[in-house]
Amino acid sequence: MTLDESVVFVVDDEPRMRTSLALLLKSAGYRAETYGSAEEFLEGYNPSSPGCLILDLCMEGMSGLDLQQEFTLRNIRIPHIIISGFAEVPSVVQAMKRGAMDVLEKPFRDDVLLERVREAIRQDAETRRENVERAEIQSSLERLSDREREVMRLLVKGKHTKTIARELGISPKTVHAHRARVLEKMRAESVVELVRMVRTLEA
Amino acid sequence: MAGPVLKQRESLHGRLSRTVGARNGRAGTATIWRATRSFTLVASLGIVAAQTLVMAALVAGDVPIPGLYAVSVLAVVAVSWLLGLPAGLIGCVVIVAANTLVLGVIAHDVPVGPFEPIRLFGILGLLLISGAVGQLRNYRDRLYKELSDRRQVEAMLKDAQKELVRQVSERTEELAASNRLLSVESQERRRAEGALWALAEATSSTVGSDFLRSLVKHLASAFRARYAVIVEHLDEPVTRVRTLAFWTGEHLGEDVEYEVAGTPCEAAARGEFVYHAGGVQRLFPNDSMLADLKVESYCAVPLSNSSGRILGHVAILDEKPLAENLCQNPALQIFAARAAAELERRQTEERIAQMQTDLARAYRLVSMGEMASTLAHEIDQPLGVIANDAQACLRGMRSGQLDSDETLAALDEIASEALRTGEIVRRIRQFVSKRAPQRSTVAINELVRQVVGLVDLEIRRRRVALELDLEEFLPKSHVDRIQIQQVLLNLIQNAFDAMDANDTEGRLTLRTRSAEDAVWVSVSDNGKEVPRDQMRRIFEPYYTTKDDGVGMGLSISRSIVHWHDGVLRARARPDGGMTFEFSLPLQGSKS
Numbered sequence: 001m002t003l004d005e006s007v008v009f010v011v012d013d014e015p016r017m018r019t020s021l022a023l024l025l026k027s028a029g030y031r032a033e034t035y036g037s038a039e040e041f042l043e044g045y046n047p048s049s050p051g052c053l054i055l056d057l058c059m060e061g062m063s064g065l066d067l068q069q070e071f072t073l074r075n076i077r078i079p080h081i082i083i084s085g086f087a088e089v090p091s092v093v094q095a096m097k098r099g100a101m102d103v104l105e106k107p108f109r110d111d112v113l114l115e116r117v118r119e120a121i122r123q124d125a126e127t128r129r130e131n132v133e134r135a136e137i138q139s140s141l142e143r144l145s146d147r148e149r150e151v152m153r154l155l156v157k158g159k160h161t162k163t164i165a166r167e168l169g170i171s172p173k174t175v176h177a178h179r180a181r182v183l184e185k186m187r188a189e190s191v192v193e194l195v196r197m198v199r200t201l202e203a
Numbered sequence: 204m205a206g207p208v209l210k211q212r213e214s215l216h217g218r219l220s221r222t223v224g225a226r227n228g229r230a231g232t233a234t235i236w237r238a239t240r241s242f243t244l245v246a247s248l249g250i251v252a253a254q255t256l257v258m259a260a261l262v263a264g265d266v267p268i269p270g271l272y273a274v275s276v277l278a279v280v281a282v283s284w285l286l287g288l289p290a291g292l293i294g295c296v297v298i299v300a301a302n303t304l305v306l307g308v309i310a311h312d313v314p315v316g317p318f319e320p321i322r323l324f325g326i327l328g329l330l331l332i333s334g335a336v337g338q339l340r341n342y343r344d345r346l347y348k349e350l351s352d353r354r355q356v357e358a359m360l361k362d363a364q365k366e367l368v369r370q371v372s373e374r375t376e377e378l379a380a381s382n383r384l385l386s387v388e389s390q391e392r393r394r395a396e397g398a399l400w401a402l403a404e405a406t407s408s409t410v411g412s413d414f415l416r417s418l419v420k421h422l423a424s425a426f427r428a429r430y431a432v433i434v435e436h437l438d439e440p441v442t443r444v445r446t447l448a449f450w451t452g453e454h455l456g457e458d459v460e461y462e463v464a465g466t467p468c469e470a471a472a473r474g475e476f477v478y479h480a481g482g483v484q485r486l487f488p489n490d491s492m493l494a495d496l497k498v499e500s501y502c503a504v505p506l507s508n509s510s511g512r513i514l515g516h517v518a519i520l521d522e523k524p525l526a527e528n529l530c531q532n533p534a535l536q537i538f539a540a541r542a543a544a545e546l547e548r549r550q551t552e553e554r555i556a557q558m559q560t561d562l563a564r565a566y567r568l569v570s571m572g573e574m575a576s577t578l579a580h581e582i583d584q585p586l587g588v589i590a591n592d593a594q595a596c597l598r599g600m601r602s603g604q605l606d607s608d609e610t611l612a613a614l615d616e617i618a619s620e621a622l623r624t625g626e627i628v629r630r631i632r633q634f635v636s637k638r639a640p641q642r643s644t645v646a647i648n649e650l651v652r653q654v655v656g657l658v659d660l661e662i663r664r665r666r667v668a669l670e671l672d673l674e675e676f677l678p679k680s681h682v683d684r685i686q687i688q689q690v691l692l693n694l695i696q697n698a699f700d701a702m703d704a705n706d707t708e709g710r711l712t713l714r715t716r717s718a719e720d721a722v723w724v725s726v727s728d729n730g731k732e733v734p735r736d737q738m739r740r741i742f743e744p745y746y747t748t749k750d751d752g753v754g755m756g757l758s759i760s761r762s763i764v765h766w767h768d769g770v771l772r773a774r775a776r777p778d779g780g781m782t783f784e785f786s787l788p789l790q791g792s793k794s
Contacts, residue, residue, distance in 0.1 A: 017587060026609070027596070028602070105583075107587035109594075
């Protein structure tokens, strides 16, 4: 299960808040890692480790919003939940625009936070799985010959064998053979699955 | 009293001078006369003796006639002189007869004829002599009479003089007695005047409670009464009063509050002039204070303000009956008026102080409102921790994910965070509470740190660099903690606003320093400076340079600092920004 490997990162400059959040997460069975500032987090964070982030909006030095900006720059896509003592509307809007999953005002109900954490971890896992899948599709795709890739491009456009044969100037029988090889190389059961793969890739 | 004596003396003098004046022309004659009188007496005696000798010689036989005549003439002169004119005339007759008898009868040899020319001539001569002498005698008698008159007058004059002297001495005695009386009176008067002067002097330079205390002391002394008291009415209609100053004869008494019912103050409280010359304890048997103080007499004058409202009264009480109705005494009325003015001034002052306290509180509420989000965060923070910890405990106990040490630590944390929250709430409530200012001994550095605690978050949010430059071993000050916190908070918020107006990174410096008799607290920023022409106006009420400012912060701050006998001033810093600093008197430097 994802729970075993996922880490919930906590970034808050208030030590007592950090400890209590860590404890809450631990009581709910999560593994928590705490950081006292955004800078510390950037330094210690390994993007390959799965998990999510609970981020304090208002901090000395780099604020939550600043860190979000840094994520964009560094292409870090960690799902994060913003917590804030006094969430002023412009900051909340800003935070949401910059990709926060949610903004929670302190104090908050544990089930709301944990629900968001679960959701975030799920999202993270999803993203990571998609990433893996995309990588697999990509590598499969690279094994296709040019003609096969050509056939596949037309297949996923929903064109029939005959149309493809006419467009490519080859016999329908050859198209059929290419189609079988594409499906095999792409480890797809059907053209429908092939379409999903391409969509995944394009996402 | 001197009148009759003097008049008598005058009339005597008049008579005397008239008498003397009438006789002045004959003064020489009188002197000659007095000289000749004794001579005449001796001569008369000689005549009689000579006559007797002549008689004897005649009888013996050898008589010179001319001697006889001479003796006769002398005898006539003597008789006329001594016994007067008629006696002289008779004497003449007798002598002539005797001579005739002696010469004719006894001597025989002398031819005697009554009408003999020589004899006639002799008789006529005798008569003339007798007449002249008699006339002289009459004249002498008149003079005598005049003299005796004069003597009488002189005696009368002497008597009158004596009487005068007696009366004068009597009068002098009287005058001396009355002088003595007067001097006692004037001494008494001087003493009373002195007491009044002392009263006026002692009360002229004092104000406030000092004035009232000084007044009762000197009132008692001026009116020679044991007690004097000034009483303030506490409600309307008056049921309770409070003494503001109470002279007990030797010292100032403790101020007390009491019900007026059943006391002589009841009438005074209604605004009446009250005077009980004596027996006041019998009139008010339920007033135990009168009995305790052995009060016998009571006199009170109401004190009313300029609009005629009765604010209190001044009463003079004594252990003995009062000699006069002091209510009518102008001095008491004057000082009562002065005390009334003082009472009015006190009440006005109290009202102003109350208004200022209310205003300061209102402003604290305003600044609290401005800080609301910061403060809310201050509270949210521990509440968040508590919520997290509690929820973690619940969850951990249900799921077994937390061991008991972790749970215990979390519970511990919950308790301390809850207390911390309570402390913050208490601090806020205290800050906005409606209360009379109260001085206590305060360590100013600690107070500065508390205020920093309040604005800490704001400082971080604004990314202001804070420098605390607090003097070590700063002497303690005697101030109202909340009000000084308010001043400091005001100055810090002003600094924030000034730094907002500048783009440079904010630097806030809080500094404490001790001077000879005060502690100085300063708040410096590197924000926008106050233009020189506005420097003087910034402490005025409702003067503001901020768009959303009320203009009360510095005005209230200054009145708070003044209330603490300190000063609040502003100056531009040489390297930009402003410094606001205020002084607070050291503990014990002001009673």
